[in-house]
Amino acid sequence: MAENDTSGISVNLLSETAKAVSRGIIISFSAHLKRKQKAEQQSLEQQLTKLQRDFDSNPSESLRQQIDVTAAALDTLLSSEAQRSLLFARQRIYEFGNKPSKYLANMIKKKSDSQAIPVIKDELGRRVHRSKDINGRFKSFF
Numbered sequence: 001m002a003e004n005d006t007s008g009i010s011v012n013l014l015s016e017t018a019k020a021v022s023r024g025i026i027i028s029f030s031a032h033l034k035r036k037q038k039a040e041q042q043s044l045e046q047q048l049t050k051l052q053r054d055f056d057s058n059p060s061e062s063l064r065q066q067i068d069v070t071a072a073a074l075d076t077l078l079s080s081e082a083q084r085s086l087l088f089a090r091q092r093i094y095e096f097g098n099k100p101s102k103y104l105a106n107m108i109k110k111k112s113d114s115q116a117i118p119v120i121k122d123e124l125g126r127r128v129h130r131s132k133d134i135n136g137r138f139k140s141f142f
Helices: 011-057 061-096 099-115 131-141
Strands: none
Touching: 011 061
16 A cells, blocks of 8 residues: 555545455456366366276276276365355355245245145035145035
8 A cells, every 4th residue: 555655546446446456366366276177177077088988998907996096086176166066055045045034934834834724525525635626616615
């Protein structure tokens, strides 16, 4: 801030500019990491496919070990990606979850379930359980 201390520019503008620049650097770095991870994943998948083709044509223990090592590396990479996705999903649920509405919706659902008619008897005295049939019986009655 001392370097950017000019008389015509406010401190608020300088801090907002610094935040924008920092955000851009973080986004650029994140995109670079994502591209690097995708490239590594594609490389491992291609390598695994090639090793499996070679193993199918000429089975050997060394190829089997290479397949196992490559598959383990790919599995580790995909597991870390899934773990990160799960963490972000939990964060979104916590951040954007509308807890009061969910609570009220569950209360209304419980109330409507308790007010539902589970069984009626038809004209012949048989018990009717299906809600579609129950609705039909009420329509024909009224």
